[in-house]
Amino acid sequence: MFNFSLKQLSGLLSAKKISSIELTGEFLKRLKTLNPGYNAFITINEETSLVQARAADAMIAAGQAHPLTGIPVAQKDIFCTKGWRTTCGSKMLSNFISPYDADVVERFNTVGAVNIGKTNMDEFAMGSSNETSFYGPVKNPWDITAVPGGSSGGSACAVAARMTPAATGTDTGGSIRQPAALCGISGIKPTYGLVSRYGMIAFASSLDQGGPMAKSAEDLALMLNVMAGFDVRDSTSLQREPEDYTRDLEKPLAGLRIGLPKEYFVKEINDDVARAVEAAIAEYRKLGATTVEVSLPATKLSVPVYYVLAPAEASSNLSRFDGVRYGYRAPDYIDLSDMYRKTRAQGFGAEVKRRILIGTYVLSHGYYDAYYIQAQKLRRLIAQDFIEAFKQCDIIMGPTSPTVAFDLGEKSSDPVQMYLSDAYTIAVNLAGLPGMSIPVGFGNKNRPVGLHLIGNYFAEAQMLNVAHQYQEATDWHVRMPVQLQT
Amino acid sequence: MSLSLDDVKRVANLAQVEVSEDEAHTALTQLSDIFSLIQQMQAVNTSTIKPMSHAQDVMQRLRPDLVTEIDQRKLFQSIAPKVEAGLYLVPKVIE
Numbered sequence: 001m002f003n004f005s006l007k008q009l010s011g012l013l014s015a016k017k018i019s020s021i022e023l024t025g026e027f028l029k030r031l032k033t034l035n036p037g038y039n040a041f042i043t044i045n046e047e048t049s050l051v052q053a054r055a056a057d058a059m060i061a062a063g064q065a066h067p068l069t070g071i072p073v074a075q076k077d078i079f080c081t082k083g084w085r086t087t088c089g090s091k092m093l094s095n096f097i098s099p100y101d102a103d104v105v106e107r108f109n110t111v112g113a114v115n116i117g118k119t120n121m122d123e124f125a126m127g128s129s130n131e132t133s134f135y136g137p138v139k140n141p142w143d144i145t146a147v148p149g150g151s152s153g154g155s156a157c158a159v160a161a162r163m164t165p166a167a168t169g170t171d172t173g174g175s176i177r178q179p180a181a182l183c184g185i186s187g188i189k190p191t192y193g194l195v196s197r198y199g200m201i202a203f204a205s206s207l208d209q210g211g212p213m214a215k216s217a218e219d220l221a222l223m224l225n226v227m228a229g230f231d232v233r234d235s236t237s238l239q240r241e242p243e244d245y246t247r248d249l250e251k252p253l254a255g256l257r258i259g260l261p262k263e264y265f266v267k268e269i270n271d272d273v274a275r276a277v278e279a280a281i282a283e284y285r286k287l288g289a290t291t292v293e294v295s296l297p298a299t300k301l302s303v304p305v306y307y308v309l310a311p312a313e314a315s316s317n318l319s320r321f322d323g324v325r326y327g328y329r330a331p332d333y334i335d336l337s338d339m340y341r342k343t344r345a346q347g348f349g350a351e352v353k354r355r356i357l358i359g360t361y362v363l364s365h366g367y368y369d370a371y372y373i374q375a376q377k378l379r380r381l382i383a384q385d386f387i388e389a390f391k392q393c394d395i396i397m398g399p400t401s402p403t404v405a406f407d408l409g410e411k412s413s414d415p416v417q418m419y420l421s422d423a424y425t426i427a428v429n430l431a432g433l434p435g436m437s438i439p440v441g442f443g444n445k446n447r448p449v450g451l452h453l454i455g456n457y458f459a460e461a462q463m464l465n466v467a468h469q470y471q472e473a474t475d476w477h478v479r480m481p482v483q484l485q486t
Numbered sequence: 487m488s489l490s491l492d493d494v495k496r497v498a499n500l501a502q503v504e505v506s507e508d509e510a511h512t513a514l515t516q517l518s519d520i521f522s523l524i525q526q527m528q529a530v531n532t533s534t535i536k537p538m539s540h541a542q543d544v545m546q547r548l549r550p551d552l553v554t555e556i557d558q559r560k561l562f563q564s565i566a567p568k569v570e571a572g573l574y575l576v577p578k579v580i581e
Binding site for chain 2 (some may be wrong): 191304305322328329335337377413437
């Protein structure tokens with residue numbers, strides 16, 4: 001049952017073969033057994049989860065079931081959840097009980113999904129390995145000596161270890177796709193503006209986007225149907241007609257034009273990853289797709305541009321954490337300014353402080369044009385590359401990450417090496433495009449490899465179709481670590 | 487461009503983050519590495535390009551100038567570090 005799709009679980013619930021109380025209980029039992037070894041969850045709240053499950057059973061009994069009614073979903077601890085501790089992976093919010101729900105949480109509540117717990121993450125979503133969490137690193141279920149990726153590492157691990165059928169994540173520079181790739185699951189970052197940022201604790205507002213993480217593209221489509229939609233409370237939320245993201249899943253792929261950026265298949269990509277990605281592309285050719293080489297020349301500037309824009313926005317967003325109205329406050333201080341400075345020095349971890357310092361610097365007097373404005377101009381060049389490429393193809397493919405999961409501790413002392421591991425995913429956030437990762441095999445040390453799918457603006461339904469057709473023909477997405485099979 | 491220890495301390499001061507002498511030295515090394523990465527941006531001539539602040543070129547939505555929030559002072563103050571008589575307490579600023 002732990003390996004069942006959302007559709008299968010939903011079928012069991014609506015046929016009354018299992019109740020949401022039983023289903024939630026089973027997943028909670030598994031979660032409580034496994035979590036101590038993986039550290040995927042920061043907070044669980046069994047009683048609240050079971051109250052939600054009971055309410056879901058009542059909805060089903062009353063014939064008001066939605067496809068996700070009664071299904072456990074884990075929430076990344078970046079989403080404010082009323083009555084739940086919401087830490088964002090930080091000591092700064094270690095005592096923060098959210099007084100309100102994020103839009104995403106509200107949407108899951110409305111359809112009667114069950115919140116099974118809050119997942120671990122890099123502090124304030126700043127990291128690619130989940131090692132910056134104040135609550136300790138998450139372990140990769142495929143190999144506990146490896147990182148799960150980040151920042152949504154807890155969600156990726158929880159889905160990969162089947163502690164939850166699905167989870168939410170957020171993606172500012174690859175934080176859904178990279179951990180999905182490293183943990184062998186599926187994840188999609190929608191077009192910027194599709195999922196509301198209301199109640200999603202801000203890192204870099206012009207790049208942050210929530211999205212689902214699950215075993216398969218079909219599951220992602222059902223999750224995205226709940227998560228996406230206009231929200232007046234988010235000033236960048238896009239006003240569009242609601243879509244059914246499952247509508248194109250069964251479309252055949254004959255005639256699909258896949259763009260392969262020549263800049264993505266270079267020496268930086270490890271052989272094991274290249275082999276798995278090329279095998280996946282060969283599978284797509286068998287499914288009727290054709291490939292064409294495209295070029296994204298500005299892509300090499302993505303990492304430097306990102307590490308100006310994201311820290312700049314973060315330094316501004318994180319100025320709200322001052323120890324006055326909520327969150328951590330330093331125990332000893334001599335005056336107001338000392339209180340701010342000590343609270344922030346003690347409440348933030350090293351990576352967060354590093355990015356606040358970079359951001360403050362690039363926004364400071366005399367450097368604004370040279371750094372911030374220059375980065376915004378290059379951002380346009382990066383986006384234009386994609387627009388040009390999509391004249392020749394329907395979807396772009398490449399590796400999600402240049403390597404399989406690296407070892408815990410391997411890159412944690414070298415920020416620049418860590419930043420470079422996100423080279424492929426970052427450009428997609430800068431352009432505001434939808435991006436996705438699906439498992440396509442295993443590389444060194446039998447660690448998973450992810451295929452990166454990049455779609456045009458609002459092409460989510462098509463991307464899910466492209467991923468689903470591959471998953472119909474292969475079985476990578478249903479594989480799970482041997483020690484976790486029951 | 488090279489950063490100095492004074493730059494690090496000045497920026498930490500602007501960001502309201504206390505840093506020890508040791509932390510400032512570590513930050514200097516790491517920030518210098520990051521800035522040499524960022525420096526790659528300067529090689530591109532962008533004089534004719536318009537800065538892009540958001541992915542979609544949409545207009546900021548306007549809303550009627552009406553009060554929409556309800557009073558939740560009690561709830562909000564229940565999670566504050568220090569409150570008294572409905573006020574948030576901070577160290578004395580004016581003698």
